[in-house]
Amino acid sequence: MKLKKGDLVARPSYQCDLLFRVVELYSDYVELVGEDMRLIADAPLDDVVLVSEKDRSEHEQKAREIEENSYKLFRQDAKLMKQRGEYEVTSGYKSEIDYFELRGRVLHIDGDPLYLRKCTELYNKLGVPVYGVHLHEKEMPEQIGSLLEMVQPDIVVVTGHDAYLKGKGSEDDARSYRHTKYFAECVRIARKHAWHRDELIVFAGACQSHFETLIKAGANFASSPDRINIHALDPVYIAARVSLTSFMDRISLSEVLRNTITGEKGLGGIETKGVMRRGMPFKYEK
Template sequence: MKLVVGESVTRISYQHDMLFRIVEIGQGTAMLAGEEMRLLADAPLEDLQVVSDIDKRKRRQKGKEKEDVSYRLFRQDAKLMKKRNEYDATSGYEADDAQFFEMRGRVLHLDGDAFYLQRCTELYERFGVPVYGVHLEEKKMPEQIESLLEMVQPDIVVITGHDAYLNDRGNQDDLRAYRHTKYFAECVRIARRYCSHRDELIIFAGACQSHFETLIKAGANFASSPERINIHALDPVYIAAKVSRTSYKDAIRLWEVLRNTITGEKGVGGIETKGVMRLGMPLKQEHT
């Protein structure tokens, strides 16, 4: 069976552990992008096996179950935050006519994968988080990020796509051994020159197996991947949405935000950070 771009496959040598999409076919090899994980890998064509529709559905159903757990946790936290905001807006008094609105943080989301960007945008919309999404090849992100920051004026910027640690190119502390960490780090440095205060512009950077320490040192508030593991395509959204919907007066509880991700603290981490949401009164029709 001839393999084609867009085909869903697994790798025989890795015991079919992950579902991939073929994004490019070369001389005897294929470039693969993870269906659920933000991993970019290459493999010999003979090592690939096409996934049947039945197997694909089963794998996607398992992935959806994990996503549903994170979504429920996020919604529980959102309800608690809503009650706290109501209390703060009325100074603890019960007032039926005291209605307020929330100015949630605006997200600029740069993604190296158009398929992931669409999924992320849909989840932002479910969370009620304003987002401006841009699909850019990771290598081109540093060229574009400053103009995008000036145009969008975001409160939160997400810089993600695909990455991978290649152990045949060096040890885990050698940035040359990572596909795209250096581009993510350069974007973070540019964004920090644009806004140096870590509570005025919140940055998430990284993808699967990215060099966490480099991204944090460059100026990111949150990054992947502390244990150099694969992260889920939607993990950046859960972190950005939590920041967007948390009051600027409140610090983000790190364990709380990390437990809401699908991968957890082995895949994503960060530093103490405040939220960016602000309450307003009175509630007018145009604010709904």
């Protein structure tokens, strides 16, 4: 079996439960990233098998169904939030007032270029303004400060791939994780830029990331409380919920996590306000 970068593979030692993309090839092992999950892993060459076209097609179909269900739930909640907003702006529908919305701007920094593209497409589909940047996780702390100054976002997402490395030490030690330390450093830098947690909303983490470290560093939302894998699109649903929620309202943690694909075992956070602001009158462009 001759492998090349970009091949879709599975690992028999894990019952082929996840699909991975090959990102690096070495003499006796390969570096893999999850096709849908934000996981990074090394695997010996004898524990990697190519995925057949049939299995790939079936996987893509199941993945689409999962993503579409989450999108549908999010749109239902977004519609209810918009109706509540219209009710408040029009004084209980007593007057006809045209208004506009200033939705929260997202700076999304991603360690995976393919995931960044998928996330950007979803932000656009949800009507959330976004500035996306691909950086390797190790480079993120060096670049985030200048990006924050340039973009001036309301929300920043720092994500990519991560994994707990058993050989490095205890699960309770943040140093035992491949990229948690870089995500945490980014959060600390972001907090120097805006120390108040309602002034700049921060999401940080990927698969199996050390949740407690990221929250203590200053994140509003993070992964992964139960050290499980999270879906590539989960950070988008959290950031979008914040972007579309009025600054007068608090984010319901149970509702925002319900709309993610992974849920509360993979994602968590603290009480946080929305960032969207309504205004009037609405001026049509001529």
